[in-house]
Amino acid sequence: MNKDLLLWDQTIFREEQYFELDFLPENLLHRESQIRSLQFSIGPALRGATPLNAYCRGAPGTGKTSAVLKVFEEVENATQKVLPVYINCQVDSTRYAIFAQIFKKLFGYPPPSSGISFKKLFSQIAKHLVEKKRVLIVALDDINYLMMSKEIDDVLYSLLRMHEVQPGAKVGVISILSDMTLDMAKDLSPQVQSVFLPEEIVFPQYSVDEIRDILKYRIKYGFFPNVVSDEVLEKVTQYTCEAGDLRVGINMLKRAGLNAERRASRNVSVEDVEKAYEGSRYVHLNYVVRSLKKEEKMILKCIVDSGKQELMSGELYDCFKEKTNLGYTSFYEMVNRLETLKLVTLSSTGKGTRGQSRIISLPYDPKEIERRIDL
Template sequence: MRPEDMLLDEETLFRDESVFTPSYIPTDFMHRDSQIREIVLSLKPGIRGYNPLNLLLCGPPATGKTTALKYVFREVRENTSKLITVYVNCEDSSTPYSIFAKIYEKVYGISPPSTGKPLEDIKWRIFTKLKRDDRSIVIALDELDRLFLNNYIAEILVDLLKSHSTHGYDRVGIIGVMISQDMIVELNEKTRSVFNPSRVFFQGYREDEIFDILENRVKHGFYPDVISKELLRLVSRKTFEGGDLRMGIDLLRKSALIAEHDSLRRIEKKHIEQAMKSLAYGRREELIRKISDDARNLLSIIERNNKLASGEIYEKFRNETNIGIKKYNQFIKELEFAGLISSIYEKGRGRKRRFILKI
């Protein structure tokens, strides 16, 4: 190894390591022009003093739904004060109070009073200030399926979208973000009629699109020549095969950290291979940590009995937990949305459903 290939203790391969973190919003958002356009169109009425249009962003994991939304919200905040944008991750805030607390923080710039104010008082304060300030508001509910699983979805949507009849304020729009739109049919008629969103679908990225996006991250996040085009194409191919753009971004970051640990100025193939092994395990642990305890228990049963059909899995689950079929199906959906399992239906009498472990 040549001395010039060695990295000194105080040196780094990263020009800006934040480029490889989940919170990073690119300045030049690629391969999502039509989706960005739909989001912008839905917000224009809010900027003009009316209610933004309701949207549902859906598509496979890691296809740019959340990043596109935050990209547009950033542009709105930088260019107008007439429309307040609120982003809520329902994985972290999944109750009516926690969601309205997030809205309160954006409207007032501070958290709600810690004096135990009831939810109705928080709502009244929010809508009163919005009317007084003559501003519209759009609330993005990311991981919307969480509200279906805990049965708060109807209450939250109606409280927000019927505010004109309860608080005399009618300039609210909602953008839901979820993997599949199938759960929308579970809404009752009243909630469907007030929500009634337009759909915006985010398809999986092609391999050449993944390469473009990762190349852009490399340009902004690494110093020149940290990774070769050949190895970047390898990362792009592995990312495409895995179907998860976040994996490719994490793979670049992890590979660079391993190269730094080896005191090298460039990422080598062995660093990528080592990073892939560690990320595969870490990704599974992260997903399992996020699901509910009952879903975790169900996953364990599926892993131990992965050759059994759904009905037989349910019997074992019921015997262990005394949980009924409706909740069982909700937990199956939770595991599917988390990307831990997928369902296949066998042709023939009865159309048996079986589960495939994805990670």
């Protein structure tokens, strides 16, 4: 029997959960300052006072959600007097839906399925907070969905003015935004701006060294020793940097490990990583396409429908204008955002006005993009 081969009931994974995208590791590396800022904002709540509001900004895959959930986990372990509620605004994008989730966290069951008025729902939440002397902290993840549905003012106003309706109610809000081209403050009414006044917490892109550190940490606890070589780690780090999203690297490690097990190997090879990348690279695509505005998706659809590998900027704009009737400035800003999100690649022809004519191409298989655009 070849001792280098895995038996059917053996595995190279020590703790496979370390490669799940929703797993919260004990140590969130390279986000220490952001976590301290969140703790500072929440600090007053631990003393029974109103917390500071916070605004977490950063590109997809930079640890915003993980940092907030990590701090929420610490709060729940420390006290019952603070109620942290995490809301995914992709799923719950109306004021009623958000308050229904708060109600469920507060009472342990959802509001009646037959539906109660928002006023009654709001009143029950506010009254309970005051009676039990609990401080509410609501994290609104992907808050751009509230901006798109025009619900953001109503949601924030209802939360932050709760003390006016129910004296003694204490509420804080943490907003999480992955769209670096949006300025949330500009979308808020003056009445909401005057009470929101958040502490801004920036989540920059991870550097190459930081990505390597984080992947090494996952490997240490997720695999048994000597499963992943330095060469393999460098390959995963390289692909992760190209994608610009840490989640791609974490998913790649899981897929590469499974590829190795399929070969009954005790070690992950570079070939296992290369095969894994074909699937993992779409993790980033799945997340970012969901966050796009309809008009931004239209730009991608124009490229896909053209049947070409690349399009001149002017040609793409003609298609975009025909479908949306928006001007060139809007188009230009959207294309730049798509490049920031690594959904398109821009290059210059060296021709045109000051040599700025641009060629726009897709870094992904057009069929994969088309599958994810729900227009």
